[in-house]
Amino acid sequence: MSPALAHVAAAPAQSTQVFILANGTSALPTGAAGDLSAEAQAYVSAALADDQKLVHLNHFSHQHYFVVLAKKPTSGQVAEALRRSGHALHGQLKKEKTTEVFIHNLSETPDAALLLAEGLALTAYQFEGYKTDEKSRKPAALTKISVVGDAATPEALTALEGLLQGVILARNLVNAPLNKLNALQLAENIAAAGDEAGFTTDILDLPKIEALRMGGLLAVNLGSPEPPTFSILEWKPEGAQNAKPYVLVGKGVVFDTGGLSLKPTPNSMDMMKCDMAGGAAVAGTLYALAKNNVPLHVIGLVPATDNRPGGLAYAPGDVITMHSGLTVEVKNTDAEGRLLLADALSFAKKYDPELVIDLATLTGAAVRALGTEATAVMGTAGAETLAELSTAGYRVHERLVEFPLWDEYADHIKSDIADLSNLGKGEAGQISAAKFLERFAEGYPWIHLDIAGPAFLTAAENYRGKGGTGMGVRLLYEFLTKKLS
Structure with a gap:
């Protein structure tokens, strides 16, 4: 099994969201500030200035994640880094038992959200297997990956x-x-x-x-x-x-x-x-x-x-x-x-x-x-x-x-x-x-x-x-x- 992909116009309030940021970002762009308090914005900006590539902000009721594009010499290597960021992100989502995540692309790489979703979905795959003991069966928590707005077209998401x-x-x-x-x-x-x-x-x-x-x-x-x-x-x-x-x-x-x-x-x-x-x-x-x-x-x-x-x-x-x-x-x-x-x-x-x-x-x-x-x-x-x-x-x-x-x-x-x-x-x-x-x-x-x-x-x-x-x-x-x- 693997999570389903969906296109949505906007993410609901207090939902787990992922923002893809351009390489070299040291402060939050306007589109990522959203409902963040001044203290939260300062925390994320400090982490970005410290060159962290995956920043997690825990609101307790929901989570925000900030993925920074890797600086690579070729577009293929940038794409692979995004897939691997999806893998790293899945580890964080798994800890929080997140069932749905909303991805925003605030970078200048047009297909960044698709690539992150690809790595995330492939990481979340589980072979159902043949276990009959309910205690040993651990269904994947993440069941849906939603891409927000113009981060990707519905057609591109369907093709992926x-x-x-x-x-x-x-x-x-x-x-x-x-x-x-x-x-x-x-x-x-x-x-x-x-x-x-x-x-x-x-x-x-x-x-x-x-x-x-x-x-x-x-x-x-x-x-x-x-x-x-x-x-x-x-x-x-x-x-x-x-x-x-x-x-x-x-x-x-x-x-x-x-x-x-x-x-x-x-x-x-x-x-x-x-x-x-x-x-x-x-x-x-x-x-x-x-x-x-x-x-x-x-x-x-x-x-x-x-x-x-x-x-x-x-x-x-x-x-x-x-x-x-x-x-x-x-x-x-x-x-x-x-x-x-x-x-x-x-x-x-x-x-x-x-x-x-x-x-x-x-x-x-x-x-x-x-x-x-x-x-x-x-x-x-x-x-x-x-x-x-x-x-x-x-x-x-x-x-x-x-x-x-x-x-x-x-x-x-x-x-x-x-x-x-x-x-x-x-x-x-x-x-x-x-x-x-x-x-x-x-x-x-x-x-x-x-x-x-x-x-x-x-x-x-x-x-x-x-x-x-x-x-x-x-x-x-x-x-x-x-x-x-």
């Missing part, structure tokens, strides 16, 4: 709420455990979200997947007692501006034991419910686009299964034939995500796409290289497209670091008995995984996002919180909506 709902959908899907969200349940949840937002979902079952000869998805699924799914999401509004669709592909491994190449536990396996974060991000992005009626034709593909060592599980040394017809030698069953994605990337060719972007919690190598602070990006799309995506990443603070796809890296995935091996060398694992996917992403521009680091956090970190972060939704929404003329 639609985007945040997409992020929350992705977070909820990632945070659900396997016994509550298997491959079929993931597909059904996505379809239900589509019904609510307005996009369509076609769920391909096992017979259809077999008919399409998706050998990668079928192989990974062999050890599971439950069938795989392949979900096709589509948002195609009247008046869509793009002649050819943008296709988003998300890895949907609802739980990854590593298969017969079993992961160690508890260090590696205990959070593997997050291995479908790419698929969740695709669903969240389609939700936000549809909810906000963005005039773009976008298709999402989510191949889904769990990866287990039971039954007829595929084994190291097996050779499988993929949807594209290429053969793959399985060197490690824990390198399973690329097998699902490869089938989906091959399938995407049928749409003659403008661009294909895949998202996956794919490699530990990406985490070791970048930590949780950034996503590894590679691809065959032009430099201009990659630069546009990177710029979008800086704007929403879901930053990207590009790695090369040089020809030499193809040597890392050579096989003696098949077209490809599903495992590279010990070094540059994030690159060899992308090099593998490149063989299946032919005939269209393609970008690969390895979100293994930022998709799931084991400890709370500012407004990204603990658990699923919804990584990719704000990034893709920002990138795609900037394509509008």
